Amino acid sequence: MMFWGYPVRAWLAAFALGCLGLVGFGLYLQEAYRLAPCPLCIFQRLLYLLAAGLGLAGAVCPRAAKAVPLTLVPVALLGAGVAGYQTWMQAFPQLATECGFSDPSLIERLVDWLGMQYPALFLATGFCTSREWEWLGLSMANWSFILFAGILGFGLLLARARRS
Numbered sequence: 219m220m221f222w223g224y225p226v227r228a229w230l231a232a233f234a235l236g237c238l239g240l241v242g243f244g245l246y247l248q249e250a251y252r253l254a255p256c257p258l259c260i261f262q263r264l265l266y267l268l269a270a271g272l273g274l275a276g277a278v279c280p281r282a283a284k285a286v287p288l289t290l291v292p293v294a295l296l297g298a299g300v301a302g303y304q305t306w307m308q309a310f311p312q313l314a315t316e317c318g319f320s321d322p323s324l325i326e327r328l329v330d331w332l333g334m335q336y337p338a339l340f341l342a343t344g345f346c347t348s349r350e351w352e353w354l355g356l357s358m359a360n361w362s363f364i365l366f367a368g369i370l371g372f373g374l375l376l377a378r379a380r381r382s
Contacts (some may be wrong), residue, residue, distance in 0.1 A: 234273030254344030257329040258304045265297040287377035294370035301363035311347035
């Protein structure tokens with residue numbers, strides 16, 4: 219199947235590399251600027267890795283390529299929701315219950331477990347309301363929301379191309 223003149227599997231491979239690049243860039247920023255990622259940041263990193271895995275599976279296996287839009291759209295919606303919530307927390311820190319100050323949520327428990335297993339990639343040590351890094355006036359959570367919206371658009375375009 220073709221998508222904008224190229225095979226869908228090529229698009230999915232490029233998408234997977236892009237998602238892995240986003241994770242790599244986040245790790246670079248974390249080390250270069252001594253940023254402390256919060257549980258929501260780490261969960262978004264996990265969703266980027268999941269999206270990359272879906273793209274890679276679709277690039278490698280033609281049957282999986284057909285299911286990628288069905289699974290990519292919910293992942294993108296979840297990622298946009300988490301990034302949007304963190305954006306709200308950063309905009310109104312006085313109204314937000316900071317991660318770690320109440321009973322841990324399911325996301326926080328998952329991130330804590332992953333942080334114990336793979337600390338270099340998943341250890342959360344920061345606060346969700348913190349805006350440690352900004353570019354063009356937008357925090358990392360703001361950029362993540364935009365990127366997940368782009369992933370959602372890509373998934374919807376793939377789904378539309380699959381139907382036609």
